[in-house]
Amino acid sequence: MSEAPQRFVILGGGTAGWMAACLIAHRLGQRAAVTLVESPDIGIIGVGEGSTPQLKAFFDELGIAEAEWMPRCNATYKNGIRFEGWSDAPGFERYFHPFPTAIDDHTAGAFLFHTRARRTGRDAFAHPDRFLLLSRLANERRGPIAGENFPFDIGYGYHFDAHLVGEFLRDHAVSKLGVIHLPRRVADCRVDETGQIAALVADGGEEIAGDFFVDASGFRAELIQQALGEPFESFAGNLFNDAAVAMPSPPGAGPTPCETGASALSNGWAWKIPLTGRTGNGYVYSSRYSDADAAETELRRHLGLLDADVAARHLAMKVGQVRRSWVGNCLAVGLAQGFIEPLEATALHVVHSTVSGFVDAYEAGGFTGTHADAFNSAIYARYEGIRDYIVCHYRMNRRQGEYWRANAQNQDLSDNLKTVITAWFRGDDLAEVVQDLDIARYYAPLSWHCLLGGYGQYPDPARLVAAETDLPLADLGAVDRFITGCALNFAPHDDLLARLV
Numbered sequence: 001m002s003e004a005p006q007r008f009v010i011l012g013g014g015t016a017g018w019m020a021a022c023l024i025a026h027r028l029g030q031r032a033a034v035t036l037v038e039s040p041d042i043g044i045i046g047v048g049e050g051s052t053p054q055l056k057a058f059f060d061e062l063g064i065a066e067a068e069w070m071p072r073c074n075a076t077y078k079n080g081i082r083f084e085g086w087s088d089a090p091g092f093e094r095y096f097h098p099f100p101t102a103i104d105d106h107t108a109g110a111f112l113f114h115t116r117a118r119r120t121g122r123d124a125f126a127h128p129d130r131f132l133l134l135s136r137l138a139n140e141r142r143g144p145i146a147g148e149n150f151p152f153d154i155g156y157g158y159h160f161d162a163h164l165v166g167e168f169l170r171d172h173a174v175s176k177l178g179v180i181h182l183p184r185r186v187a188d189c190r191v192d193e194t195g196q197i198a199a200l201v202a203d204g205g206e207e208i209a210g211d212f213f214v215d216a217s218g219f220r221a222e223l224i225q226q227a228l229g230e231p232f233e234s235f236a237g238n239l240f241n242d243a244a245v246a247m248p249s250p251p252g253a254g255p256t257p258c259e260t261g262a263s264a265l266s267n268g269w270a271w272k273i274p275l276t277g278r279t280g281n282g283y284v285y286s287s288r289y290s291d292a293d294a295a296e297t298e299l300r301r302h303l304g305l306l307d308a309d310v311a312a313r314h315l316a317m318k319v320g321q322v323r324r325s326w327v328g329n330c331l332a333v334g335l336a337q338g339f340i341e342p343l344e345a346t347a348l349h350v351v352h353s354t355v356s357g358f359v360d361a362y363e364a365g366g367f368t369g370t371h372a373d374a375f376n377s378a379i380y381a382r383y384e385g386i387r388d389y390i391v392c393h394y395r396m397n398r399r400q401g402e403y404w405r406a407n408a409q410n411q412d413l414s415d416n417l418k419t420v421i422t423a424w425f426r427g428d429d430l431a432e433v434v435q436d437l438d439i440a441r442y443y444a445p446l447s448w449h450c451l452l453g454g455y456g457q458y459p460d461p462a463r464l465v466a467a468e469t470d471l472p473l474a475d476l477g478a479v480d481r482f483i484t485g486c487a488l489n490f491a492p493h494d495d496l497l498a499r500l501v
């Protein structure tokens with residue numbers, strides 16, 4: 001006799017809610033009956049247009065080809081992030097943080113070796129961009145997909161219109177996976193005497209009952225925080241930004257970039273996300289250092305849109321995480337679960353890991369909470385791991401101004417981050433330190449080296465001495481030739497986009 005399907009009720013139809021609906025319905029098939037409730041009046045946050053390679057894993061798992069979703073979502077490819085103006089060290093005014101990829105094995109060793117030589121006072125070239133293929137591809141506006149004779153997989157992410165991705169996933173969930181979509185505003189939720197959620201209560205009193213509830217209600221966190229009272233742990237002590245202002249601009253002239261721009265401004269940074277048909281822009285800043293009007297004016301000036309008739313959207317950001325993401329019969333995902341500011345565009349990455357890890361744990365426990373504690377510890381550590389890397393950007397900035405100096409002097413650092421920074425400045429083997437701390441699963445040693453090296457955190461150039469001949473540096477000409485040769489296998493970004501339609 002087959003058992004009745006688990007009734008999952010998801011509150012929220014933003015990207016997080018629809019990703020959760022698709023993954024749960026896809027993974028559990030007939031064993032789950034999934035309903036998603038959302039209020040069109042409240043709407044979605046509608047920002048969040050850059051991803052990591054995890055979004056590719058998500059679409060691959062659902063069996064959705066790029067040609068199917070990318071053109072519908074005005075999506076482009078993303079090789080990584082270009083940081084501009086975070087450092088005033090000569091030669092280090094900008095650097096590129098590429099997604100890690102198998103081909104890096106051929107050149108990253110030279111980069112790591114050079115950073116260590118330079119950290120220990122030798123005159124070695126140690127800017128990351130020259131050593132990594134995806135940086136070169138981004139410079140040349142080549143997309144991350146090689147011809148079929150190139151034998152390495154390349155990791156890449158996407159840029160996309162958040163509203164269109166939500167609509168795409170909704171259509172997929174409803175038409176292909178049998179998810180029920182209920183447009184309702186939820187006014188309350190009924191919690192039984194054991195602390196389990198029994199039902200959502202819509203405006204007008206209609207009850208939507210379920211066995212398991214997913215809180216994807218955005219910053220409102222209606223279930224996990226409001227109904228169940230799970231504490232929210234703020235990261236405000238070491239991540240100062242708590243507001244953003246966003247506005248689109250026409251696409252730039254010339255080939256479409258395949259990188260996110262992250263340019264430092266007076267009191268935060270501006271993102272630049274190239275989509276087909278428009279560019280998404282926003283300024284993420286600290287309201288302690290700038291008011292909303294000043295931030296909007298600074299963003300408009302930065303974009304050359306001071307006099308343009310384009311509306312700006314102002315957003316407040318709640319940065320931190322709930323102590324436990326899975327409480328009783330409720331899982332929080334997306335902004336309801338937590339948010340680390342968008343510098344590395346990790347939010348949807350965490351949504352995927354959360355839902356994926358939850359389904360595994362829930363199934364393994366026979367649809368009980370047996371593995372909830374282990375799951376919660378893993379997700380909690382993931383947030384901390386990502387947060388530390390983002391905090392490191394601010395701590396290591398070399399830019400003038402009150403906001404930037406306060407960040408550079410910030411002493412509210414985790415023990416792991418202190419260990420990483422100390423190891424870098426002591427000239428230790430940072431890759432080994434990152435592995436020993438067990439944090440490479442959040443950011444690989446190469447990413448840490450890109451960040452610290454990219455901001456030019458090296459001894460004063462005047463104090464550098466020539467490298468000893470018995471410890472020869474890498475042949476940079478060979479590195480250049482290797483990267484140049486590899487790059488020839490990659491088509492222009494615009495050609496890749498044209499092939500999708």
Ligand SMILES: Cc1cc2nc3c(=O)[nH]c(=O)nc-3n(C[C@H](O)[C@H](O)[C@H](O)COP(=O)(O)OP(=O)(O)OC[C@H]3O[C@@H](n4cnc5c(N)ncnc54)[C@H](O)[C@@H]3O)c2cc1C
Nearest residue numbers: 012013014016039045048050186217218334335342347348
């Ligand atoms: C400035 C900024 C930039 C960002 N950039 C990135 C980025 O580059 N990359 C990235 O991955 N992420 C980014 N994010 C995060 C990203 O926007 C979110 O993770 C993503 O959009 C998912 O949001 P969500 O679905 O959790 O919430 P929302 O989009 O806010 O959706 C909440 C849903 O809950 C519903 N709801 C709420 N309360 C009720 C109720 N009572 N009854 C019925 N329905 C209800 C709403 O109607 C809505 O459907 C950014 C966020 C901000 C603030």
